Amino acid sequence: MRGWLRSDGRKGIRNVVAAAYLVECAHHVAREVAAVDRENAHVIGFPGCYPNAYAQKMMERLCTHPNVGAVLLVSLGCESFNRHQVAEVVRATGRPVKVLVIQNSGGTRSTIAAGREWVAEQVAALSQVPTVPMAVSDLIVGTVCGGSDGTSGITGNPAAGIAFDKLVAAGAACIFEETGELIGCEAIMEARAATPALAAELRAAVEKAARYYDTLGYGSFASGNADGGLTTIEEKSLGAYMKSGQSPISGLIKPGDIPPKGGLYLMDVVPDGEVRFGFPNISDNAEIVEMMASGAHCTLFVTGRGSVVGSALAPVIKIAANPHMYARLSEDMDVNAGRVLEGAATLEEVGQEIFDLVIALASGTRSKSEDLGHQEFILTYKSFEPIGPACLPV
Amino acid sequence: MTDPRLMLLSPGDSVYVLRDQIAVGEAVMVDGHTVTFAGALGLGHKIARVAVAAGQQVIKYGAPIGRASRAIAPGDHVHLHNLISDYTPTYALNKGDA
Incomplete structure (x- = not known):
């Protein structure tokens, strides 16, 4: 493995603008700028006009993600986001950065032209940057599941968990998530915490999620989950939990917190606080974006029903849990974990394949x-308190 | 005897999980008893292994996944019509039998 060394010591596995x-x-202007070189220029952004500390932090983390080599900021000019x-x-x-303010740049056409010129210069410069050796212990890997069905928790998620165990054993930091999809797993999860104080934090995080979704009136459960044989949120949760593997849980982080060392993190x-701004993550890409903001170089995405998304900035590995879906959507799937149900592979073999x-x-x-060419991206409003001292035991 | 398409995930589970689909009206062996189903069942769906009284927990992966909303007999399809969450109610566009 070779990567691009950044000034903070992290290494990128991609080198994009x-x-x-x-x-x-x-x-629109940002999209048109990137459209001429989508492989090297990836669109990210925040749609809101009102200020939000979470969105500011997320954008700062994403613009300094190890896979990013240069940043073009496109501002209308009157929004509240702190571009400075x-x-x-x-x-x-140390990264090149350029701010284009549409209201000061002659409008749409001239801003697009100026942006394209700058991006082309950066892409040429980035292609000359030498790479350095990279070890598994330099990696941060996230995992999400989306479009889950009754096979997800039996094939794809436990196989991803085995891959996580191998990555953690080799020194990588691995992140699993969606506390709203761990409802019902509190007891078994807290037994894996590195310290009793962390165990209490893990339980509190899941209880917070249960309260939050209860207020909203819907669990983190889509209609297609039921078509695929899942009946309740706790059943979906137990399947989702399998993605975490068997390693001890080293810490609890929030979006944008970067794991301080190797290990498994929730x-x-x-x-x-009180319920504001609606559903925590309105769709799967919101979770992938949070993984990236916490430094994930890539994300393992387990799907039973068949999600086709990828992501801007950091590649997504698609793991098909359901062999019938794999047969229909193989052009979108990197791994067929559904083979386990057909007796054609063991979980261990699929876990090794993912690793x-x-x-x-x-x-x-x-x-x-x-x-x-999938480069989905979505970022919306949220609010968080910083994590407590028990969340990252030394 | 049990149909090889039925998978037991954990020894104390009250349900089997389908590793392959079952067609409408197909005879399926569940612990020595033949059962048939009114609709096709896709893989990942659950079939009861033991009787569960209304209000009692249903166990899968060795952990509770909710409560029986009505009495469940061995061989029954276990889904939205007879199992409810202990946490948040389930929302589905149809009856989960697509």
Whole structure:
């Protein structure tokens, strides 16, 4: 594995330009700038006009993600997002950064032209940057599941868990998430915590999620989950929990917190305080974006019903849990964990295959969703308190 | 005897999980008894292994996944019509039998 060394010591497995819009009103311009070189220029952004500390932190983390080599910030000009601050944060890392304010740049056409020119210069410069050797212990890997069905918890999720165990054993940091999909797993999960105080934090995070979703009136459960044989949120949760593998849980982080060392971490994605701004993560990509903000170089995405998404900035590995779905959607799937149900592979074999795929990805191989041009991205409003001292035991 | 398409995930579970689909009206062996189903069942769906009284917990993966909303007999399809969450109610567009 070889990666691009950043000034904070982290290494990227990709070296792309982020074209970031700072309000929806600047989205079109950012998209048009990136459209001429989608492989090297990825669109990210925040649509809101009102300020939000979470969104600011997320954008700062994403613009300094190890896979990002340069950043174009596209502002309309009157939005509340603090473009000066994010530009300063990026500049402090040594990355090239350019701010284009549409209202000061002659409008749509001239801003697009200026953006394309700058991005082309950066892409040329980034292609000359030498790589450095990279070890598994340099990696942060996230996992999510989406479009789950009754096979997810039996094949894809436990296989991803085995891959996580192998990655953690080799020194990587691995992050699992969606506390709203761990409802019912509190007791078995807290038994794996590194310290009793962390165990209490893990339980509190899941209880917070249960309260939050209860107020909203819907669990983290889509209609298709039921079509696929899942009946209750706790049943879905027990399946989702399998993604975490068997390693001890080293810590609890919130979106944008970067794991301080190797190990297994739970990400608490449910906002703190009273229910505001709606559902915690409105769709799967919101979870992938939070994984990236916490430094994930790539994300393992287990799906039973058949999600086709990828992500901007950090590649997604698609793991099909359901062999029938794999047969229908094989062009989108990197791994067929459904073979386990047919007796054609063991969980251990699929887990090893996923581990090998992470290494290959970090060595430059492209995932299916990456090749297909999937670069989904979504970031919405949330609010969090910082994590407590018990969340990251030394 | 039990149909090889029925999988037991944990020894104390009250349900089997289907590793392959079952067609409408197909005879399926569940612990020595033949049962048939009114609709097709996709893989990942659950079939009761033991009787569960209304209000009692249903166990899968060795852990509770909710409560029987009515009495469940061995061989019954276990889904939205007879199992409810102890946490948040389940929302589904149809009856989960697509």
